[in-house]
Amino acid sequence: MRNPVNIIAKQKRFGVLLYDRQLQVIDIDAIAKQLLASTELKPHGSVTDLLPELVGAEDQMVRLVDKQEDFYRLDHLNRHDAKGEVRYLNLLTLPCVDSHQAMILLEDVTQDARILQAANQQRYDEYLYRASIEHRRHQIGSSILGRSAAIERVIDTIQKLSHISSATVLLMGETGTGKNLAARMIHESSMTAEAPFVEINCAALPEQLIEAELFGYEKGAFTHAVDAKPGLFEAAHGGTLFLDEIGELPLGMQAKLLSVIESKSLRRLGSTRSRQIDVRIIAATNRDLQAEVAAKSFREDLLYRLNVVTITLPPLRELGDDVVLIAQRFVELYNVQFNKKVKGFSPEARRALLAHNWPGNVRELSNCIERAMIFISGNEIDRQDLILSLPATDNERGAASRWTVPPTGIELEAVEQSLILSALERAQGNKSEAARLLGLTRHTLRYRMEKHGIE
């Protein structure tokens, strides 16, 4: 009966190569020749010439001939074929039972290796994408920048809060001033790395869904509740719940939120069981909540509960030279993102940055620099690279209020619809911002959108 290893090798189409104690190739079969096609075969050549992967393992190769070792294995040797494509070989060396030689078995595992390669590639690409863009974006953009007194006050307060992980914080400031960033900084500086940071924009959810989202629900609590679901409060247990645009929360929900904050417990929709929660609340708004209280659209008791610590983020126009500092940080950020090497701004561009009033604050500045970085080909941003929104001058504001009806007349409803669409477009779909542009409350805007059938 033939050696079973040879039978297996033949059946499985393994290449076979025999060598002796001097590491000289004694025999090589057709499959092994084919698998090692790119390597020059010399008569009585060394096995390490044929398989340079064995350099450094010569002692083990000899011990295998002497039957002092059981096997030696290397997986996924990369070899280029005649077309230059990588083929993958597994190598297993075994002692020959009936001779003073050892046997190398070579298996072509290219198909499996390519699947493994594709899986690794996808995994690593995703990781690298996050590492190179998001991580660096986070690194670059994860701190509030500035040397002005206003910014230093903000940073000082955040640093003081880093020792207290329970105090409720109210962040005030115009849209685009970095309230979200401040919330993250407060969370990261005062919580452990594992503590969750859960964020919800109170203006983004329909009124009827907010309660289910915040407090969760039990199976069967309402028609579509086919499974129980924990709410955002539970998701944030042990960490921070960031309630952005708290001024948009409907009055009914404000009462429930106050109850949860005071009792530190909640009941899911459809449940009678009370659950304890340990969550720090950070709320943010661009509204004047005192005025909202006076207008009876925000609960006074909730306001007092929220503003244990209040931080007001200053608008960009009040930060003086910090504008250039922040703009420079965005240049670094977009250099990474767009693989560019822009160094900074020309003197004219600096002057333009300082002269602009930045109604959209840091968000507007970021967009402005991003736009410039996309199109720039040199290594310095010049004045003409910056597309700055035209400030609404007193004249323009006055003109808007002095519109007159033409002799042919107008359709007031159509004009209103057109203005709402225009505001939504300018605010990039952000209803709160669109409402601000129109001088309406968000609720009024929503009512008028429904009236005109605007989605």
Added chain:
Amino acid sequence: MAIIKRKICLLGTFAVGKTSLAQRFVNDQFSDKYLTTVGISVSQKLMPPIQGEPSDGPIQHALLIWDIAGLEKFDPVVMNYFRGASGALAVGDVTRGETAVELKTICDKFLSVNPEAVLVTIGNKIDLAPDGGEAVSDLQQLASDYGSELILTSAKSGQRVTEAFRLLSEKIAWRHA
């Protein structure tokens, strides 16, 4: 003059630029496209002669460069990748701090198999962080722990790549003198 074959390994976690360093050194080529390595790819390069001990005369190394896939486990087969190496370039990515931490684990495993091997530490991708990246201080510490040098390289531009391989070749020659 004697030509001595020496096996050296490129060590490091995934995507630190091991394949690119080998490609730059052996073929003077660079590709921006990242293709993850599976298993091992061995390439060879004949080094310039090195003056050994005066009594021995100059020697010349043929370096067998083992480009090893970024490893996540260290089973016996993986340890075979390391076996018999005279030295290694320990490669970190200066822009990714975690690569220095993972590199230490890999180096410890490598030296457990080859206690006599010499190391040269590489901080690669310095072109992406000309003023130094977040991993540089950790790589400096790692180099110091292993009694090796830290060389900041760019496989993309070729900056200090040849120097790193030459230094390793010289250290191997001195170790075996």
